[in-house]
Amino acid sequence: MTEHTSKQFEFELESIRTRVLQMGGMVELQIAKAIEALATGDLDALEEVVDQDHRINLLELELDDACVQIVAKRQPAANDLRLVMSVVKVITDLERIGDEAKKIAKMSKRLHSSDSAFVPRIELRHAASLAVDMLRKALDAFARLDMSAAAEVVRQDREVDAEFKGIIRQLITFVMEDPRTISRGIDILFMAKAIERIGDHAKNVAEYVIYMVKGQDVRHTGLANIERAANTD
Amino acid sequence: MTEHTSKQFEFELESIRTRVLQMGGMVELQIAKAIEALATGDLDALEEVVDQDHRINLLELELDDACVQIVAKRQPAANDLRLVMSVVKVITDLERIGDEAKKIAKMSKRLHSSDSAFVPRIELRHAASLAVDMLRKALDAFARLDMSAAAEVVRQDREVDAEFKGIIRQLITFVMEDPRTISRGIDILFMAKAIERIGDHAKNVAEYVIYMVKGQDVRHTGLANIERAANTD
Numbered sequence: 104m105t106e107h108t109s110k111q112f113e114f115e116l117e118s119i120r121t122r123v124l125q126m127g128g129m130v131e132l133q134i135a136k137a138i139e140a141l142a143t144g145d146l147d148a149l150e151e152v153v154d155q156d157h158r159i160n161l162l163e164l165e166l167d168d169a170c171v172q173i174v175a176k177r178q179p180a181a182n183d184l185r186l187v188m189s190v191v192k193v194i195t196d197l198e199r200i201g202d203e204a205k206k207i208a209k210m211s212k213r214l215h216s217s218d219s220a221f222v223p224r225i226e227l228r229h230a231a232s233l234a235v236d237m238l239r240k241a242l243d244a245f246a247r248l249d250m251s252a253a254a255e256v257v258r259q260d261r262e263v264d265a266e267f268k269g270i271i272r273q274l275i276t277f278v279m280e281d282p283r284t285i286s287r288g289i290d291i292l293f294m295a296k297a298i299e300r301i302g303d304h305a306k307n308v309a310e311y312v313i314y315m316v317k318g319q320d321v322r323h324t325g326l327a328n329i330e331r332a333a334n335t336d
Numbered sequence: 337m338t339e340h341t342s343k344q345f346e347f348e349l350e351s352i353r354t355r356v357l358q359m360g361g362m363v364e365l366q367i368a369k370a371i372e373a374l375a376t377g378d379l380d381a382l383e384e385v386v387d388q389d390h391r392i393n394l395l396e397l398e399l400d401d402a403c404v405q406i407v408a409k410r411q412p413a414a415n416d417l418r419l420v421m422s423v424v425k426v427i428t429d430l431e432r433i434g435d436e437a438k439k440i441a442k443m444s445k446r447l448h449s450s451d452s453a454f455v456p457r458i459e460l461r462h463a464a465s466l467a468v469d470m471l472r473k474a475l476d477a478f479a480r481l482d483m484s485a486a487a488e489v490v491r492q493d494r495e496v497d498a499e500f501k502g503i504i505r506q507l508i509t510f511v512m513e514d515p516r517t518i519s520r521g522i523d524i525l526f527m528a529k530a531i532e533r534i535g536d537h538a539k540n541v542a543e544y545v546i547y548m549v550k551g552q553d554v555r556h557t558g559l560a561n562i563e564r565a566a567n568t569d
Binding site: 181322 | 394397401522
């Protein structure tokens with residue numbers, strides 16, 4: 104590679120990394136906005152979340168294309184190739200987090216538009232802030248190639264799962280006491296499920312970061328192994 | 337490329353395609369087995385589904401690795417590169433379908449192990465057979481690069497979604513009549529949700545097939561556009 108080509112290549116790789124982080128930032132904003140508007144009942148904000156989702160989809164397509172182009176033109180090897188292959192996976196998860204935010208916004212709109220008084224009072228904000236925190240940390244880990252942050256995200260996924268189970272228990276109690284809450288309760292259940300899935304996707308992103316840095320695939324290997332991978336050089 | 341290298345390359349590509357189909361077949365079997373055992377209450381079969389999931393995870397890791405290797409060693413271009421990049425995406429969806437089958441098996445075990453008599457009688461088999469049919473057709477489309485089969489899968493996803501909504505309605509009726517069914521009802525709800533997600537993942541696979549063949553990304557573009565892409569040469 105000539106010096107010029109190599110500079111150009113570095114520039115292209117950096118541009119891909121930057122856009123992944125940009126996409127991640129947008130996705131993070133979408134969740135935060137959906138959850139905030141669920142609490143306040145701000146229908147305009149919810150509508151905005153639904154409207155903005157296509158921008159995230161578009162970013163995914165552009166980034167996928169940029170990855171294919173860079174592989175075709177630059178034939179990256181070793182670390183660089185691992186970065187590109189990880190990005191292809193990471194953006195799929197980010198796009199699906201975007202989908203979950205959109206689902207939350209849609210269900211929240213329905214909840215606030217209905218005149219049903221039978222809405223079980225269940226708090227989703229704690230679970231949601233845990234999931235957003237996981238996503239933020241996973242993106243940080245991607246930006247700084249920080250293995251221990253990535254391992255921390257994998258660990259946190261258990262907390263989100265525990266929160267989710269707590270929400271289900273609360274819901275069962277509500278519905279037993281007043282079966283008229285079932286219909287709205289199911290909406291809340293699926294919002295909680297969406298939050299739990301956001302945690303799963305953030306965990307996937309963190310695992311791709313570990314692969315990117317260590318060249319070691321830690322998916323499906325359990326937390327202990329992931330922490331071992333993160334702590335060895 | 338020498339003739340020898342080119343033969344070797346073709347062989348490697350073919351081997352990747354074959355293993356994707358193998359992985360797809362295993363995943364298909366997992367869903368069918370989980371759904372069958374949900375109906376019959378065969379706890380051994382359910383346990384087998386849970387046990388076998390790690391084999392699918394392993395296949396994903398192996399295939400991911402094979403894709404990285406082939407890109408690094410053979411520097412594929414155009415169609416071949418598109419095939420490899422599509423495989424990287426397709427196997428993520430197949431692995432996640434495997435996860436959903438495992439979830440169905442786990443929830444089904446819990447349902448059949450509990451001594452609760454309050455199980456709402458809701459039939460999931462029709463929705464499940466639709467989802468399995470989508471997956472099978474998506475894999476066929478991948479094997480034969482059949483665009484119209486791929487478009488058909490995207491169309492079918494609506495049917496699965498409609499089935500899912502019908503299941504929710506039935507469930508609401510059950511719980512209103514007998515609130516004691518709520519706890520088991522939530523398990524059934526999440527099994528239905530898992531089936532709906534299998535449909536989504538099969539649809540993703542079909543969209544990657546269209547990209548593979550046409551070099552045109554049809555994700556997020558709507559059914560009409562996908563059918564147009566499938567019908568033009």
